[in-house]
Amino acid sequence: MGFLTRWFFAFTLLALTFNPTQYNYVNWVRDYGSMNLSIAVLLALILCVGYIIYLRATLRSIGAGGMVLVLAIVGALIWVLYDLGVLRLDNKSLNVWLGLITLSFVLGIGLSWSHVRRAVSGQSDVDDIDD
Template sequence: MGFVLRWMCAFALLALTFNPTEYNYVQWVRTYGSQNLSVAALAGLILLIGYIIYLRATLRSIGGFGMVLVLAVVGASLWVLYDLGVLRLDNPSFNVWLGLVALSFVLGIGLSWSIVRRAVSGQADVDDVDA
């Protein structure tokens, strides 16, 4: 359940920032940002904090190469689904949602990887510790 919650929070962060509907931060700032500059700045800073938390944890746990590798596995899985005829890519709006799911999966795995590694290996991760 922990991974699903982290994944859904990553998806919410990405979808709140941008999605193909009119209900997202980017579209709201384009339309109303100049009228509500202080609210736009506050919301942007809150989103930035969320991105920093997720990206920092993901980079620390699986690194840049791990992020690319997870994204490649997700991409290859989508390619297989497309080749089997399960997935159609002719709808641009659906493609954006698919991209959001793929990116949120990478961030969710990055935030959960230390827990998975500890469960599999029995070893705990130690962050930078000063001696």
């Protein structure tokens, strides 16, 4: 499973939760959640499991500082693209998609970082186990 696969699943998790279209969990719960409360709770728990997996792995591999650094790099890239006239930021829907791509990039890097570190340094990350 490569970086693109991990990134794609992170993007899918974020986009299923919220995106600028009408097809997302937040809009569905707002419109139909009260009629289907059991399904809404089940889907919320499934989404929570996905977020726990990604956030825990990201925090363990790159930490909060690494997350901020990746966000800053992607933010600087967006700034450069805007300054060069490649990107316009007057479309709210596009801005939401950019935010989803940025956050999914952070989560994808977080989930992949241990693999990158092992390939570059030859060292493996291990979990601390308290006996």
